[in-house]
Amino acid sequence: MKSVRDLDVEGKRVFVRVDYNLPMDAKLNITDDNRIRATLDLIEYLMAHNAKIILASHLGRPDGVRDKKFSLLPAARRLAEILDQKVLFVDDCIGEAVEQKVNGLEDGQILLLENLRFHPGEKKNDLAFAKKLAALCDVYVNDAFAVSHRDQASITGMTKFVAQACAGFLLEKEVKFYTDSVEHPKKPLVAVIGGAKVSSKLAALENMLNLVDKLLIGGAMANTFLKAKGVDTRGSIIEVDLLDIARVILEKADQRGIELLLPSDLVAAATFDPDAATKIVAIDEIPDTWMALDIGPKTADRYAKVIGDAGTIVWNGPMGVFEMEKFAMGTQIVADAIAGSRAFSIVGGGDTGLAAKQCGVADKVSYISTGGGAFLYMMEGKKLPGVAALE
Numbered sequence: 001m002k003s004v005r006d007l008d009v010e011g012k013r014v015f016v017r018v019d020y021n022l023p024m025d026a027k028l029n030i031t032d033d034n035r036i037r038a039t040l041d042l043i044e045y046l047m048a049h050n051a052k053i054i055l056a057s058h059l060g061r062p063d064g065v066r067d068k069k070f071s072l073l074p075a076a077r078r079l080a081e082i083l084d085q086k087v088l089f090v091d092d093c094i095g096e097a098v099e100q101k102v103n104g105l106e107d108g109q110i111l112l113l114e115n116l117r118f119h120p121g122e123k124k125n126d127l128a129f130a131k132k133l134a135a136l137c138d139v140y141v142n143d144a145f146a147v148s149h150r151d152q153a154s155i156t157g158m159t160k161f162v163a164q165a166c167a168g169f170l171l172e173k174e175v176k177f178y179t180d181s182v183e184h185p186k187k188p189l190v191a192v193i194g195g196a197k198v199s200s201k202l203a204a205l206e207n208m209l210n211l212v213d214k215l216l217i218g219g220a221m222a223n224t225f226l227k228a229k230g231v232d233t234r235g236s237i238i239e240v241d242l243l244d245i246a247r248v249i250l251e252k253a254d255q256r257g258i259e260l261l262l263p264s265d266l267v268a269a270a271t272f273d274p275d276a277a278t279k280i281v282a283i284d285e286i287p288d289t290w291m292a293l294d295i296g297p298k299t300a301d302r303y304a305k306v307i308g309d310a311g312t313i314v315w316n317g318p319m320g321v322f323e324m325e326k327f328a329m330g331t332q333i334v335a336d337a338i339a340g341s342r343a344f345s346i347v348g349g350g351d352t353g354l355a356a357k358q359c360g361v362a363d364k365v366s367y368i369s370t371g372g373g374a375f376l377y378m379m380e381g382k383k384l385p386g387v388a389a390l391e
Helices: 040-048 073-083 096-103 127-134 169-183 199-208 221-228 240-255 297-308 329-340 351-358 372-379
Strands: 013-017 052-056 088-090 110-113 139-142 164-167 189-193 214-217 259-261 265-269 278-282 291-295 312-316 344-347
Touching: 013 040, 040 052, 040 073, 040 169, 073 088, 073 110, 088 096, 096 110, 164 169, 169 312, 169 344, 169 372, 189 199, 189 297, 199 240, 199 312, 199 372, 214 221, 214 297, 221 240, 221 291, 240 259, 259 297, 265 297, 291 297, 291 329, 297 329, 312 329, 312 351, 312 372, 329 344, 329 351, 344 351, 351 372
Parallel strands: 013 052, 013 139, 052 110, 088 110, 139 164, 189 214, 189 312, 214 259, 312 344
Antiparallel strands: 265 278, 265 291
């Protein structure tokens, strides 16, 4: 795929698909502007090269109808504050008013369009809608890695109608970091996989068995694997319908000589509650009706030692219910081990990125992905539709 650096953008209308799906409070104040800041390098590059910059994004799930609480106007104001310059805004993304705004842009000016998902054609990848978006520009740039696993009008549809399409800096960076860490890693490659469900990461687990040297499993998904090995997990969350698949994954790992580590001890609780009574127990000593909500200290230390010897680390998913202090220890120890290692480390977005920040290691790992779903999609061994559309 071409980079924006490969194209002449001087004086041209450049449509940049960004991801400004920002968290907001009840008063529609932005609570985290990292997704805006992640696009600044590209925006400043385009400004320096006198492009007419058209930014477009979705926000939330308005389901194809106009909804004020999902307006991107707060994003336009925050971008203007950060850049300390005017950012124009138009309250739609297609139509005559939008065309007039685009045609009136001067070199180096920035226009942010209203939420793409106010139109049902965006999520449906309606080609008529995509064609109207494409008519606004001379060059299309995808810099929205976090949604590049979606087959939608502004991600894949537009590329059928524009003269030139390319990747922005953030998309390039994300793909490069993933390729360097998973497809061409410094050995040994250690994957740390956690989170709640095996089902959400089943395809990723199966694909990682083709790539990793060691696989460390934590979080609620570890319960399903323990149950598959015959451990009585009592009241712990398990996915009964995936027990057979869990056994197959365990067998495949063994056949391929991959060291697959499961918890040997757990932090169990009487209820799913931040103030619940807790005990640190061996995996076969969970009290009746209690549930496992974190890996135990022995497991965390064992995982930390494996992480310390890694050449490359891929981390996707917390080791427990890290949002509750009583069940954050396992994630904290693993996070500290990853941060303290000499390995190249890449952290999947979403909950894992949040866990890295909460554990104070966000600036100590090699890279935190901006897209949880897109990162997981690549872990499944699939090519992102948004990347394929640029090739």
